[in-house]
Amino acid sequence: MDYSLFLHPRKAHAEIDRQGLLKELKAIGFLQPDPSSATRPGPKLMEFITYLGCSPALSSGGIEASVKLHSFDTPFWLGGEAIDRLRFPGCGHVIDSGAALIEQGDPWQCPECGNHGDLASIGWRRSAARARLFIEISPIFPREAVPSDALLDRLQQVSGQPWRWFYSRSRL
Numbered sequence: 001m002d003y004s005l006f007l008h009p010r011k012a013h014a015e016i017d018r019q020g021l022l023k024e025l026k027a028i029g030f031l032q033p034d035p036s037s038a039t040r041p042g043p044k045l046m047e048f049i050t051y052l053g054c055s056p057a058l059s060s061g062g063i064e065a066s067v068k069l070h071s072f073d074t075p076f077w078l079g080g081e082a083i084d085r086l087r088f089p090g091c092g093h094v095i096d097s098g099a100a101l102i103e104q105g106d107p108w109q110c111p112e113c114g115n116h117g118d119l120a121s122i123g124w125r126r127s128a129a130r131a132r133l134f135i136e137i138s139p140i141f142p143r144e145a146v147p148s149d150a151l152l153d154r155l156q157q158v159s160g161q162p163w164r165w166f167y168s169r170s171r172l
């Protein structure tokens, strides 16, 4: 269950005003409204996450939710620890570790047949993305916790960018 939900701008190069985003997330109760740069879960965090499963870990009381912002100077790949089986495009050979591919960087090469390409060509099945800013919420069970339309709308409003999300084990 040590998976995280990562939210990020759809465009890898999109530059997001981190302070403006923090301010908005605090204003809507997604984060605690203290004036520091802390990212403690706010009283309304749960209202912005829709649960499809029956046992939401964030609201079960025993587990403390954590929210982190990760920002980078240049587009950065995160994730790759998928619950689904990932395959190389073209040859279809199984990817042992998406996270290891990401760590190695472009280009990847299939160890079985020599097929190669770049990370962006891989069908990550919602387990990885490249961006300059990510919001990480954990712990979460992949696919059972989905960001609400209200949250995605807010993020788009404050950043001027459409947002996407994925699930991965966290390595940060």
Ligand SMILES: [Zn+2]
Pocket (backbone or CB within 6 Å): 088, 091, 092, 093, 110, 111, 112, 113, 114, 115
């Ligand atoms: Zn191959």
